[in-house]
Amino acid sequence: MPNQLPSFIDRRALLGLGAGAAALAAWPAWAQGDRPVRFILPISAGSGVDAIVRAATVALGKAFGQPVVVENQPGAGGITGTSTVVKAVPDGFTLGMVSNNHVINPAVFRKMPFDPIADVTPISVVGATPLVLAVNPKLPAKNVKELVALLRAKPEGYNYASSGNGTIIHLAGEMFMDEAGVKARHIPYKGTGPMVTDMIAGQVEMGVVALPAVQPHLKSGALRAIGLCGPARSPAAPEMPTIAEQGLPNYVVEGWFAVIGPAKMQAAEVQRVHDAVAAAFASAEVREAMDKQGNLIKPTTPEQAAAYFRSEAARYAALVKKANVVLE
DSSP states (O other), X not given: OOOOOOOOOSHHHHHHHHTHHHHHHTOOGGGSSSOOEEEEESSOTTSHHHHHHXXXXXXXXXXXXXXXXXXXXXXXXXXXXHHHHHHSOSSXXXXXXXXXXXXXXXXXXXXXXXXXXXXXXXXXXXEEEOEEEEEOTTSSOOSXXXXXXXXXXXXXXXXXXXXSTTSHHHHHHHHHHHHHTOOOEEEEOSSHHHHHHHHHHTSSOEEEEEHHHHHHHHHHTSSEEEEEOSSSOBTTBTTSOBSGGGTOTTOOOOEEEEEEEETTOOHHHHHHHHHHHHHHHHSHHXXXXXXXXXXXXXXOOHHHHHHHHHHHXXXXXXXXXXXXXXXX
């Protein structure tokens, strides 16, 4: 079975959140001033991860007891912004929010300026964004069985879109083709916006995309959902079945987002930052915002986050090799 985002809903988690206030009270005196905590986002403003962090900014500021400044530094599949985090002083004042691409990049880029495992300190895999396989409604397929039948009847006669080569959206499409034993032509776009626009226009027949990005189009009928890509149905769309429950039980993939710091952070600093992040994302206002976006909040410990990074990196490396996706 493929890896799934680990659950953190257990006794240890509850005790950890409960201890958050005590840990924050121990935040050293030098951290009590007006020096802001920098949150580096290696993606553009308006993206899914950007919306997540900005929705939590006020709660994060309260939890840290410090102002929080969000900085977008997009470029090179997330490498540009994450490089800033990697080079920062490991004092807890420079953090980053990364997603699946953080551990995918080593497999798709020939050269990396840093090691996404060794050169960062994982703080927490905070949660997940459900992905959905959607099609243009003119395509005569309403479920996985019908879509697979179409693709098998006309190998490579259909196109699937992605937000770019080597992205989680691309690999999720490749994973579907591999699990179903079918083929379709990959059409990469420069971002989710133009990809969705062409799916609606019928320029491409299908694609995997984050549920929050296309839910209005699914409700209006501009696009049709084939199934959710994650391990379970989404509270944001409980009527939508997963692809796994429609006959492809090993097909499980979802977008995730995680907080990182530079390497060599002291254990006490890691715990303080983790507790602040956990407290912020446990707040009612942040959970309400995440529910509206369709995101699931299930924070991990730093140890769980580190293990998850390693397992996801291995998983995607194997998929990238099979799909022969290599960027310069």
